[in-house]
Amino acid sequence: MKDEPWGIGTKIAAGILTLVIVITTIMQYVAWRNGGVVAPGTDVGTIRLGGAFGLSGVCAEWGEGEKKAAQMAVDEINANGGINGRKIDFMVEDTQCENKTTVNAVQKLVNADHVLAIVGPTWGDAYQGASPVINGSMTPAVAPDTAMEALELEHQPIDYIFSTYAPQRKEIAALQAYAEKSGLKGIAMVWDQDSYSTMMAKLFEEAAPAHGIVITDKHEMPTGIQDFRTIIAKLKAAHAEAAFISFLAPHTKASFLKQAKELGFSGTVFSAADIQDESVLASYKDAMDGVIYTYPVANAGQKAFKEAYRAKYGEDPQGPAAVNAYDAVRIIAVAMRTGATGGEALRDALMKARIKGAFVDDLGFDAKHQVGGGAFELKTVRNGTFVPLK
Amino acid sequence: MEYLIHLAVMSSIYAILGMSLNLVVGYAGLLSVTHAAFYGIGAYAVGILTVSHGYGFFGATAIGMACAALAAWFIGIVSGRFKGDYYALVSFGFNIIVFSIFLNVQSVTRGPLGIPGIPKPEVFGMLIRSNAQFLLLAIAFTLATYAVSQWIVTSSFGRTLKGIREDEDALRVFGYDTARYKRIIFVIAAMLAAVGGSLFASYISYIDPSTFSLNESIFILSLVILGGLANVNGSVFGAIFFILLPEILRFVGFPPDIAAQMRQVAYGLILVLLMLYRPQGMFGEYKL
Secondary structure (H helix, E strand, C coil): CECCCCCHHHHHHHHHHHHHHHHHHHHHHHHHHHHHCCCECECCCCEEEEEEECCCCCCHHHHHHHHHHHHHHHHHHHHCCCECCECEEEEEEECCCCHHHHHHHHHHHHHHCCCCEEECCCCCCCCHHHHHHHHHHCCCEEECCCCHHHHHHCCCCCCCEEECCCCHHHHHHHHHHHHHHCCCCEEEEEEECCHHHHHHHHHHHHHHHHHCCEEEEEEEECCCCCCCHHHHHHHHHCCCCEEEEECCCHHHHHHHHHHHHHCCCCCEEECCHHHCCHHHHHHHCHHHCCCEEEEECCCHHHHHHHHHHHHHHCCCCCCCCHHHHHHHHHHHHHHHHCCCCCHHHHHHHHHHCEEECCCCCEEEECCCCCECCCCEEEEEEECCEEEECC | CHHHHHHHHHHHHHHHHHHHHHHHHHHCCCCCCCHHHHHHHHHHHHHHHHHHCCCCHHHHHHHHHHHHHHHHHHHHHHHCCCCHHHHHHHHHHHHHHHHHHHHHCHHHHCHHHCECCCCCCEECCEECCCHHHHHHHHHHHHHHHHHHHHHHHHCHHHHHHHHHHHHHHHHHHCCCCHHHHHHHHHHHHHHHHHHHHHHHHHHHCCECHHHHCHHHHHHHHHHHHHHCECCHHHHHHHHHHHHHHHHHHHCCCCCHHHHHHHHHHHHHHHHHHHHHHCCCCCCCCECC
């Protein structure tokens, strides 16, 4: 079907020109609006802090809670006089839980908004395209849920990338030590084809021989799958003593546990810290009973954070890493209070900073830019509550 | 400025993808939703060969183009038996197959873990370090793709493709081997898409299968349709529009609590309105 064009040359020129004018005007406006913003170390203005969270897409379940928790920390800091008298201007961008759009979000924060540090990106281990932008611009980024092991395994530079999330090797070591102590010799693994889950499976398998554990069976599932009945039936038929599960989202783990209960699978199920998600527990109470995972030893900070979050938003913290986002803002603020004005100085200040965290009591970064302090304990779900494993 | 340069690089990459797909969808009338597969083949060729085998960017790109051509030739043989909606379904199937290969042949592609640390290209012994330098390279490839596309569509070969689109049976009556024409344009488009993939891998420096899913094929098809079918300029416009629009919406002052959702609603609404008032796209000469 033929259709008369408008006059192609004119239209393309006009279209591109209009877009360029629109984007330039907006950026000029933003620059003008930010005229009063100056870097820390001077007496006036605000401190710009970026937030790169997955607010839409597959990781939105994590990102929304992280954004709220980070905003709560920013509000608390501002209410208490800000950082050396300057308020934090918190600028949030949606990463859409994709590599390409995570790069776009970080590019905007770094190069258009000129933030001094970033909280995020959500799942930075999966969206590693943003890492070169962060390192290249020397803008420290403290991610609430990045497994630093993913970067370490790939020998990727971590210069300006930090994480307040639980160290994965530490978690796995604790689980396998428990399995060894309990006399469990064989563990099956079930994971999905998500980068985090695959990395966890790899780490679990690598560490198993040190604890005398044999991986009896391996099941890699497509991402997003919710029906595990066939796999569970196979595990049951093979009389599997235990299974380690690692999936993209906590509710998928809960689905697995629910189906395992329905099919009468009696083996022990191991998981990771992300399963401690209040909103998931609310939907899967009984099904999650008995799952074993590791989590930082309960402290006053965890309780205080949960109560403050409920008071502010009228709901439980959403997603497993909300508390880590809260701590990320607070440790950045502590580093900035030393007068570090971004870049290398802020990175070095972050390395030295220590706070009484909400996730772990003594929160600071080790040489791998992971949470160094704090002890982890084994936990389980009993009668619909997350409790330490006795 | 760096941010604008970044958007310009992304627009250039998608312009290459859009122009190449337009040759198949707009000029030959084949509704293909498998373009992300060829885009991915180019990206993975550069990722694997530069990171693990020490190849340079241009050598890896050439091999990526050859692999994409081979895959397209094979896909073309099978899909050439189908027309219209059935063709779309077959191409859909091939995208899923290639995506599954990226995801499951882990010894080669590293599966879900992806390939990080892909180096920047070296041109005449000079390593491209800055985004501005990369933009020049991307523009050079975009102009080359534009020239190839224009040359094809203004040639007798291009006119035959339009003829196939309008009435394939009539061309067959005149003795044209239409299946061969369709296969050739499909192979050319795949090779050009592989160039886009090579640039993407080298620019972003990290690739994983999720970037080359069926959604990406639909995204590329959308920018071709919005820009205008059977118009090379339209694909360039569509790419710029689709890359810039969501970024412009980041600057619109939606309430912070619902900003992300509002941006997506606004994005969708603009596309719906455009399709309502310009169903043939901005510069389209042909409607599906």
